[in-house]
Amino acid sequence: MPDNQTARIEWRDGVIPVSTQFDDPYFSNASGLEETRHVFLAGNDLPARLTGGFHVAELGFGTGLNMLALALMWEGPQMIRFTSFEAYPMAPADIATSLDAFPEVKPIAAPFLDAWAQGARSFTVGHVAVEVITGDARETLAAWDGQADAWFLDGFSPQKNPELWGDDMMRAVGAHTGQGGTFATYTAAGHVRRKLADAGFTVTRVAGYGRKRHMSKGTMR
Template sequence: MSTVPTDTPLAPTPAACEQALDWHVGDMPYSVAFDDHFYCRTDGRLECGHVFLAGNSLPARWQAGGDFAIGELGFGTGLNLCETWRQWTLTPKIAGASLSFTSFELYPMRRADIARALSAWPEIADQRTALLTHWPDAPVGRVGLDLAEDVRLTVVCGPALETLAATDMEMDAWFLDGFAPSRNPDMWSEALMAEVYRHTRPGGSFATYAAAGFVRRNLQAAGFTVSRSPGFAGKREMLSGVRPA
């Protein structure tokens, strides 16, 4: 398993600030800057299970125990973190196992907006409450939160390419969850996918709802073995893959 990241201070960045939100039916946040929803309009929690958990062969891989590190591009509302944590608590594991969840986010949300966005899912009520209890009023730099004895969240605020390049951590699995590639191409660039590969341990994996051709090619150019499979809620395809051992 990979090394759990340690807290290394990062300088606050002006980009790490609030972004303008609209709210659509069902308390669904919508990014004005990127003209896109934060998660699938059908059911974001179930999408997380289909795309990011199943796409990385989780929770099965957790049963081996040890330290398991997940990296994420785009923390957003924290929905992926909460559903992943919920599944972690339900999974039988060897004693002493721990989960490290590190997310790279340009515009960290306010506590009240996270609370509103996650209110739709009673299944993650406990995780939502714990996240909101620990969430800072003004997140900047590197935010490290011990959410449970065996679960640690780190949110690195700032441009993903810059902040990821500045770390030395390795991940067992990646959730690639930026806004749609057509609306946020920087989050899917060849340079950033190369950094994701560099910060993936041999045999580590990624999964994403995105299936755009340039995203697939950038992941392949980085060195990943890339597979296509049916997407969530009728979407034709999603991508997943592995860094060869």
């Protein structure tokens, strides 16, 4: 995956952005925000675990919806951290159009949209300090010196974007997870679950959102 290339998208039904690089939508056809809450927030037992300094990391920033859902959930007053890895950042106008589908997040999205339009990749939304690291995650995650308390594994599907779900990537996720840290992902693909288990997680398959029968979550052993 080349570094720092802008995402190329087309619009499904005028509201759902679809990556033409990976032929995959950025969020659920039904309700992307509710899917985020089910998969990534509840899947990591949030907000119950949140406390000042808690660090969430993510593979696949996309529209920023997961980050905004986290910021909407966390009212502080202490700050938490959010680091996301994205190879193909979306254009500001495309993100703004995408978020029109979610009126609930629009009131808190302005600082993010303003910062993104100015080219900033580090900014604050509510009580969340955000950093988006652009480039090939196979390189940028390996070079990262951070440790996450929870992971949102939200890359495009393993079938469409296998590089982001490879052995080395899942081992890197494990290596950058703190003691007792967790992950959650919409995919229940057996090869992904096995790689995460090999990376040190106790992996569980649980009920997915909507028409997706299963998803995966886990805790670092």
